[in-house]
Amino acid sequence: MIEFKEVSKKYDTTLAMDRVSLTIADGEVFGLIGHNGAGKSTTIKNLVSIIEPSQGEIQVDGKTLTKDDLETKAKIAYVPDSPNMFLNLAAGEYWELMRVAYGISVQDAQAKIEEFTYLFALEGKQNHLIKSFSHGMRQKVFLIGALLVNPKIWVMDEPMTGLDPQAIFDLKQRITDHAQAGNIVLFSSHDLNTAEELCDHIVILRQGQVKYDGTVEQLKRDHDNASLEKIYLDMIKQYDQADTQTATSEAGDQ
Numbered sequence: 001m002i003e004f005k006e007v008s009k010k011y012d013t014t015l016a017m018d019r020v021s022l023t024i025a026d027g028e029v030f031g032l033i034g035h036n037g038a039g040k041s042t043t044i045k046n047l048v049s050i051i052e053p054s055q056g057e058i059q060v061d062g063k064t065l066t067k068d069d070l071e072t073k074a075k076i077a078y079v080p081d082s083p084n085m086f087l088n089l090a091a092g093e094y095w096e097l098m099r100v101a102y103g104i105s106v107q108d109a110q111a112k113i114e115e116f117t118y119l120f121a122l123e124g125k126q127n128h129l130i131k132s133f134s135h136g137m138r139q140k141v142f143l144i145g146a147l148l149v150n151p152k153i154w155v156m157d158e159p160m161t162g163l164d165p166q167a168i169f170d171l172k173q174r175i176t177d178h179a180q181a182g183n184i185v186l187f188s189s190h191d192l193n194t195a196e197e198l199c200d201h202i203v204i205l206r207q208g209q210v211k212y213d214g215t216v217e218q219l220k221r222d223h224d225n226a227s228l229e230k231i232y233l234d235m236i237k238q239y240d241q242a243d244t245q246t247a248t249s250e251a252g253d254q
């Protein structure tokens with residue numbers, strides 16, 4: 001289980017997360033939805049310990065995340081939104097880095113690398129530098145890194161971006177299977193059709209605040225079974241209009 005308890009994150013003057021509280025249960029595919037700048041990546045980066053909350057705490061299976069708690073960190077694999085890291089490593093060197101960091105045996109890793117390079121059509125590319133790959137191929141290298149170590153919690157920042165249709169199809173299946181086995185998959189997405197299709201539980205973020213936290217099913221039931229895309233866009237529009245009205249009346253008061 002993952003719990004965010006009143007987590008805020010401030011970068012200089014920007015409040016990127018504003019008292020975010022949420023609980024993600026084992027077995028859930030969890031989606032973070034929101035416009036550009038809503039706070040999705042910040043939420044994810046706090047969970048994978050790239051940054052630390054300014055306030056509040058995050059618990060994984062009841063243990064508060066701390067910098068040096070390697071046991072808890074080892075439960076989480078992260079696929080970043082921008083696959084432009086480790087560019088001077090070969091794909092195989094990156095996977096070896098992941099294998100050693102997560103303490104996976106050479107035999108297990110080799111078997112999985114064979115399976116996943118076949119699945120994602122990267123066979124024979126192990127010795128190629130990541131910088132020689134296209135955006136989608138780089139994304140696949142990071143996905144294979146996460147699937148290879150296969151911890152309980154997969155955290156993926158816009159994982160489908162840049163993938164070809166076959167890879168998207170295969171990844172969706174892996175995500176569903178991983179959650180159905182009692183694990184957690186948390187991902188952010190701008191593709192609301194994918195979120196609607198995959199997620200048991202979603203959170204809609206706007207300007208760092210949680211605007212909806214619940215099941216897709218419930219949200220649709222409450223909105224005449226409209227698509228998640230329509231419900232989301234209508235909801236954000238209403239908040240934008242309310243903000244405009246407040247700003248106009250405040251300007252009128254001055």
Ligand SMILES: Nc1ncnc2c1ncn2[C@@H]1O[C@H](COP(=O)(O)OP(=O)(O)OP(=O)(O)O)[C@@H](O)[C@H]1O
Nearest residue numbers: 011012014016034035036037038039040041042043
């Ligand atoms: N390193 C940083 N320094 C200063 N401000 C930042 C930093 N990272 C993010 N922000 C700000 O925090 C807010 C939330 O950004 P975040 O990257 O979490 O949004 P996001 O929902 O992931 O957006 P996108 O969909 O564009 O990836 C934005 O206003 C952004 O400008």
